[in-house]
Amino acid sequence: MTRTQRLASFTERPELVGLGVLLLLGSGVILLAAEITSGALAYVVGGLMALALVGYATTIVRGTSDDRRSIAPYALLKPGVLWLSIFFLAPLWALFVMSLSSKESRFDFFPDFTWEWANYQEAFTRFRPQFIRSFTYAGIATLLTILIGFPIAYVIAFRGGKYRMLLLGLVVIPFFTSYLIRTLAWTTLMSDNGPVMNTLETLRLVTVFEWLQIVDDGRLLSTPAAVIGGLTYNFLPFMILPIYVSLEKIDTRLVDAAMDLYSSASSAFRKVVLPLAIPGIFAGSLLVFIPASGDFVNAQFLGSPNTTMIGNSIQDQYLKQLNYPVASAMSFVLMVIITIGVLVYTKFMGTEELA
Amino acid sequence: MSTSSRVGRWGINAVAILGFIYLFAPIFVIILFSFNDPAGKFNIQWSGFTLDNWADPFSEKQLTDALLVSLRVAFVSTIISTFLGSLMAIALSRYKFKGQGGVNLFLVLPLTSPEVVIGASLATLFLNRSVEFGYTTVIIAHVMFQISFVALTVRARIRGFDWGLEQAAMDLGASPMRAFWKITFPLILPGILAASLLSFALSIDDFIITFFNAGSLVTFPLQIFGASRVTIPPQINILATMILLASVGIMVLGAVAGSIRRKRLGQTL
Numbered sequence: 120m121t122r123t124q125r126l127a128s129f130t131e132r133p134e135l136v137g138l139g140v141l142l143l144l145g146s147g148v149i150l151l152a153a154e155i156t157s158g159a160l161a162y163v164v165g166g167l168m169a170l171a172l173v174g175y176a177t178t179i180v181r182g183t184s185d186d187r188r189s190i191a192p193y194a195l196l197k198p199g200v201l202w203l204s205i206f207f208l209a210p211l212w213a214l215f216v217m218s219l220s221s222k223e224s225r226f227d228f229f230p231d232f233t234w235e236w237a238n239y240q241e242a243f244t245r246f247r248p249q250f251i252r253s254f255t256y257a258g259i260a261t262l263l264t265i266l267i268g269f270p271i272a273y274v275i276a277f278r279g280g281k282y283r284m285l286l287l288g289l290v291v292i293p294f295f296t297s298y299l300i301r302t303l304a305w306t307t308l309m310s311d312n313g314p315v316m317n318t319l320e321t322l323r324l325v326t327v328f329e330w331l332q333i334v335d336d337g338r339l340l341s342t343p344a345a346v347i348g349g350l351t352y353n354f355l356p357f358m359i360l361p362i363y364v365s366l367e368k369i370d371t372r373l374v375d376a377a378m379d380l381y382s383s384a385s386s387a388f389r390k391v392v393l394p395l396a397i398p399g400i401f402a403g404s405l406l407v408f409i410p411a412s413g414d415f416v417n418a419q420f421l422g423s424p425n426t427t428m429i430g431n432s433i434q435d436q437y438l439k440q441l442n443y444p445v446a447s448a449m450s451f452v453l454m455v456i457i458t459i460g461v462l463v464y465t466k467f468m469g470t471e472e473l474a
Numbered sequence: 475m476s477t478s479s480r481v482g483r484w485g486i487n488a489v490a491i492l493g494f495i496y497l498f499a500p501i502f503v504i505i506l507f508s509f510n511d512p513a514g515k516f517n518i519q520w521s522g523f524t525l526d527n528w529a530d531p532f533s534e535k536q537l538t539d540a541l542l543v544s545l546r547v548a549f550v551s552t553i554i555s556t557f558l559g560s561l562m563a564i565a566l567s568r569y570k571f572k573g574q575g576g577v578n579l580f581l582v583l584p585l586t587s588p589e590v591v592i593g594a595s596l597a598t599l600f601l602n603r604s605v606e607f608g609y610t611t612v613i614i615a616h617v618m619f620q621i622s623f624v625a626l627t628v629r630a631r632i633r634g635f636d637w638g639l640e641q642a643a644m645d646l647g648a649s650p651m652r653a654f655w656k657i658t659f660p661l662i663l664p665g666i667l668a669a670s671l672l673s674f675a676l677s678i679d680d681f682i683i684t685f686f687n688a689g690s691l692v693t694f695p696l697q698i699f700g701a702s703r704v705t706i707p708p709q710i711n712i713l714a715t716m717i718l719l720a721s722v723g724i725m726v727l728g729a730v731a732g733s734i735r736r737k738r739l740g741q742t743l
Contacts, residue, residue, distance in 0.1 A: 134572050135572070138572050142573075154602065154603075189571070192565035193571070195561040195565035196566075199558040199621050200577070200580070203581075203584065206599075206615070206617075207584050210592075210596045210599040214591070217598045229602070267493050268493075270486050270489040270493060271489075271490045271493040273490070274490035278487065288729075289497070289498075293497050293500065293501045295675065295717065295718050295722065297678075297695060298695065299681060299695050300711070303698075304501075304503040304507075308499060308503055310518065312519075352496070405586060409588055413590045415590065416682070416699075430588070438685070443601070447594060447595075450591045451591075453588055457586065457588060458586075
């Protein structure tokens with residue numbers, strides 16, 4: 120094969136050049152940023168990345184306009200992919216390495232990698248209550264956002280008429296105020312003499328709520344219910360919007376058709392509307408459950424030391440105790456549990472619905 | 475229509491109305507308490523109406539400074555992330571290419587990772603590298619989570635875009651560059667602007683990731699969190715109200731501009 124022939128067969132699949140270069144550069148920066156390779160090996164990786172760029176440039180210069188067209192998307196993706204590789208993927212690797220490191224003393228800021236599996240043991244035993252609480256609170260909050268969010272999304276989609284956009288705007292507006300200030304406002308609302316408790320007292324429901332273990336010793340603030348309430352409120356729009364998107368696509372004539380065929384309103388709802396809304400509910404559940412399970416603001420402002428979640432512990436261990444290895448082990452466990460859930464989900468539902 | 479379905483109809487409307495009251499309850503409290511005359515250092519109990527706070531909205535210097543820091547961070551990070559994210563969105567919606575599914579998944583991953591994990595892992599990378607925490611690290615962190623939001627929002631907004639228009643311009647002799655800037659760019663600009671506003675809002679409001687990567691830099695949410703154990707002045711509520719009004723104002727302007735634009739396009743097409 121002559122040199123030109125080889126070059127021609129090389130550019131026969133220019134999209135492979137584009138993809139290859141993107142993957143090579145992406146993994147290269149991860150290797151370098153996370154210090155997986157160092158010393159001479161780092162120069163080898165750097166050299167390979169430079170070569171990849173030269174190959175890419177050759178394809179652009181020597182290739183036809185069709186070739187250029189088929190590698191264009193990789194060029195557009197490159198800056199963003201590299202940023203995410205360096206500042207999202209490489210840190211996850213650094214976190215993993217840190218989770219297996221050990222510290223010589225409390226003020227050892229550079230723990231050494233020693234295969235310290237004890238960090239994971241500590242994460243699972245000492246912080247088991249926090250893990251369980253996080254997933255329980257986030258789970259209940261997700262269910263509540265479905266119960267509260269579905270009727271709102273339903274009314275906007277089917278009864279909103281020309282006010283749909285206005286009503287959607289109203290859903291989003293409260294979340295233009297700062298997250299922390301919104302949560303602080305709930306401390307006022309749920310305080311001992313606040314409007315929520317006063318309403319319960321006027322309606323003589325305090326004992327009922329105490330029996331339901333929502334109110335504890337005449338207080339709503341500092342209870343698990345307060346934390347769950349805060350999580351529910353703060354993540355509600357992430358449930359309403361995806362449900363709305365899936366409801367909006369429903370052709371109302373389907374419901375009419377079901378009714379024409381003597382279906383009752385409730386069975387038309389169950390058999391037509393609900394199945395079509397499921398993708399929205401699934402997407403919303405992820406968008407609520409994930410941030411809720413890692414949150415520590417609600418537990419901090421609305422809860423007590425008995426309602427701390429895993430986020431509180433990670434934050435405390437990392438920033439206050441400077442115990443990076445154990446904090447990293449906890450973060451990694453949280454990340455792995457959630458990623459497995461997401462992968463199972465995307466397997467069934469695809470990623471389109473999340474956007 | 476049967477009685478039971480009419481009851482159901484009103485039932486669900488009532489639930490939705492209660493839902494909206496629930497959504498706005500804290501907002502009502504925030505605005506109301508900006509007029510409160512708090513008895514102590516904590517503005518969480520109603521003790522009397524006053525206009526004094528509004529006469530001096532910027533009197534809490536640390537709070538105002540923190541807000542300015544947040545605005546600066548948001549400004550820089552939004553410009554970077556809008557650029558990077560929009561390029562990715564154009565690549566994803568305009569071309570069919572190998573590895574598209576992988577890129578989609580890659581973009582969704584940061585959104586499906588808990589913020590504590592993102593914050594802690596990025597801080598670990600910076601710690602290992604002895605990078606000094608501050609303005610730069612916060613901007614890097616913000617760009618990181620904004621890119622995905624921008625890319626996915628812009629992609630969703632330009633999903634129905636007719637890329638044939640660009641081809642038509644080129645058939646009529648426009649260079650690819652000229653076709654892009656004259657035809658494509660003006661049409662996808664509203665989507666890009668909407669995405670950048672969203673990512674600006676995300677940056678200003680971010681607390682958890684910033685908390686891990688700020689060092690001694692104090693953004694608005696960090697100031698509120700730090701001070702909340704010592705004092706909660708009514709100025710917090712005033713600034714929150716101002717941010718709310720500004721956001722609503724921008725939203726209304728955007729909606730009005732959009733409808734004017736649609737009318738004009740409707741006349742010319």
